[in-house]
Amino acid sequence: VSVFPAASSSSNEVTTPKANEKIEIFRVSPAKLVVPTLAFPSISTADFQFDLDKASDIIVETAEAFLPKLGSARLVLVDLSHGSTILSLVKAKASRKNIDSGRFFTFVGDITKLHSQGGLHCNVIANAANWRLKSGGGGVNAAIFKAAGPDLEAATRARANTLLPGKSVLVPLPSTCPLHNAEGITHVIHVLGPNMNPNRPDCLNNDYTKGCKILREAYTSLFEGFLSTVQ
Numbered sequence: 723v724s725v726f727p728a729a730s731s732s733s734n735e736v737t738t739p740k741a742n743e744k745i746e747i748f749r750v751s752p753a754k755l756v757v758p759t760l761a762f763p764s765i766s767t768a769d770f771q772f773d774l775d776k777a778s779d780i781i782v783e784t785a786e787a788f789l790p791k792l793g794s795a796r797l798v799l800v801d802l803s804h805g806s807t808i809l810s811l812v813k814a815k816a817s818r819k820n821i822d823s824g825r826f827f828t829f830v831g832d833i834t835k836l837h838s839q840g841g842l843h844c845n846v847i848a849n850a851a852n853w854r855l856k857s858g859g860g861g862v863n864a865a866i867f868k869a870a871g872p873d874l875e876a877a878t879r880a881r882a883n884t885l886l887p888g889k890s891v892l893v894p895l896p897s898t899c900p901l902h903n904a905e906g907i908t909h910v911i912h913v914l915g916p917n918m919n920p921n922r923p924d925c926l927n928n929d930y931t932k933g934c935k936i937l938r939e940a941y942t943s944l945f946e947g948f949l950s951t952v953q
């Protein structure tokens with residue numbers, strides 16, 4: 723029986739369950755060994771050029787509001803580098819609010835390789851998508867569609883063709899999909915955030931009243947989608 727360890731909030735180190743936790747684990751089925759975990763990138767803060775400080779407030783506030791609904795499930799904000807500003811801001815703000823760091827934490831790694839390379843098991847990942855729900859483009863969208871192969875494109879089409887800013891769509895991955903069988907990811911949730919980049923569709927021209935409202939809606943929709951997989 724393999725046990726997926728919990729990740730530490732301060733680093734990518736892993737912890738070993740205590741002896742009495744192991745006894746409990748052996749009584750449950752293998753499927754139950756995994757703590758439901760959503761890994762998500764910071765929506766809108768790279769290609770869509772959304773302000774990092776405002777985004778970090780929204781991430782921490784929406785995560786804090788959702789944790790009580792999620793039972794033991796975990797929310798993990800992921801970015802590629804240890805120098806990530808959004809990870810530092812979120813970590814500092816979550817710690818100031820005393821949010822349980824075992825249930826909401828940051829993690830450095832490629833969201834498509836969290837289990838194989840980072841030892842972190844996440845059964846659901848979020849994608850910072852484009853409105854057409856198309857592969858490619860760049861950023862995390864390109865990485866997720868590439869790692870998932872054509873299965874994700876087909877599964878996405880079965881659910882939706884387009885997405886409005888602030889909305890998300892939950893896409894179950896077939897077991898043939900490489901992200902499912904290599905990384906243990908059963909669902910991808912595509913999220914469309916607000917766009918502040920004048921070279922991309924629906925630019926909000928720095929209107930942060932609208933932008934913050936849409937980003938809040940986007941995270942709320944994302945966490946609700948994850949909640950529906952937990953229940």
Ligand code: AR6
Nearest residue numbers: 763766767768769770832833850852859860861862863865
């Ligand atoms: N793993 C983890 N995090 C990543 C990865 C990865 N493989 N790649 C990027 N990030 P972005 P947006 C982080 O630009 O701002 C796309 O082209 C990145 O460092 O992907 O919402 C879509 O098609 C940043 O923190 O998304 C849309 O058109 C975060 O993911 C548009 O970009 C989001 O960066 C969406 O722009």
